[in-house]
Amino acid sequence: MIPTDKKEALLAYMEEKGFHATRQRDIILKEFFRKHRHLTIEEWLAEVRKSDPKIGYATVYRTLKLLSECGIAFKREFGGQVRYEHATDHHHDHLICMRCGKIVEFENKQIEILQEKVCKKYQFKLTTHKMELYGICRRCTPSKK
Amino acid sequence: MIPTDKKEALLAYMEEKGFHATRQRDIILKEFFRKHRHLTIEEWLAEVRKSDPKIGYATVYRTLKLLSECGIAFKREFGGQVRYEHATDHHHDHLICMRCGKIVEFENKQIEILQEKVCKKYQFKLTTHKMELYGICRRCTPSKK
DNA sequence: TTGAAAATGAATATGATTATCAATTTCTAA
DNA sequence: TTAGAAATTGATAATCATATTCATTTTCAA
Known part of the structure; x- marks a missing residue:
């Protein structure tokens, strides 16, 4: 266990x-x-x-x-x-359902590369980041029938 | 004013x-x-x-x-x-210097497109997001001389 | 087994934010 | 212009999440 x-x-x-x-x-x-x-x-x-x-x-x-x-x-x-x-050994961010509170972990290397680019543009040395996506999950979305 | x-x-x-x-x-x-x-x-x-x-x-x-x-x-x-x-009419996120507290606003359409993609993958309808990049700004980085 | 060190849990403190309320200010309508 | 109803202010108290205190209990090494 x-x-x-x-x-x-x-x-x-x-x-x-x-x-x-x-x-x-x-x-x-x-x-x-x-x-x-x-x-x-x-x-x-x-x-x-x-x-x-x-x-x-x-x-x-x-x-x-x-x-x-x-x-x-x-x-x-x-x-x-x-x-x-x-704790996980890979970095991840979160997707949060605003209705039921469901939380999904996700990883996206492309976004992280772009974040590095943004930092370079502003001459920052990136240490860490925080990203949360808020939305409505499938179960909480009224179906269109 | x-x-x-x-x-x-x-x-x-x-x-x-x-x-x-x-x-x-x-x-x-x-x-x-x-x-x-x-x-x-x-x-x-x-x-x-x-x-x-x-x-x-x-x-x-x-x-x-x-x-x-x-x-x-x-x-x-x-x-x-x-x-x-x-308030601004365009969405923006923040870059924050962990040493001096300097805050820079930035916009990155590419990241937002990728965020939409992530949401689609997990069948979420994206409402809003929060992204903060934490690092050290140029002024706070010791020069290498 | 014993005693020093650490942990527990109840209660209290803290810090940020919000609510309360008497006194004051604003504004409408006569 | 003025009276009075409604809103606002600001001091204080309440609230909420988290952190700390401290007397008592537990752990563990010798």
């Missing part, structure tokens, strides 16, 4: 920092990998509490931060809401 | 809504057009208070919201900070 390499990365990071393994962190890690989604902290908290209703708000905050520090999670911000998603 | 058409747009909007003209709104509008920048509310407040130190926080919030409602300003969000910029 939990990818071995991710688990090891976390343990190595905790070892290095002198952090302790705890029941709560185990639960949160397990729940994090059970869902392949881009959930808000509120939503992750709800998931985690299905396993242990006593887990606190702050612990979820702290543990998601920990997961992003050791490269297991990415912290994202869509429309003012912080979300944590599974 | 204040573009006539913008001033008229605001007056028409206020007329329609039954809003009153006030000294504070005049000052804020004037200051808004004095600066061609993407300032935060905090920063606009500071500008406005140079003309009238008694103007309150809430008034600036409300008036910038008013300006965006009638199409004079655009509300933006960079890195968790809300900013208000001059």
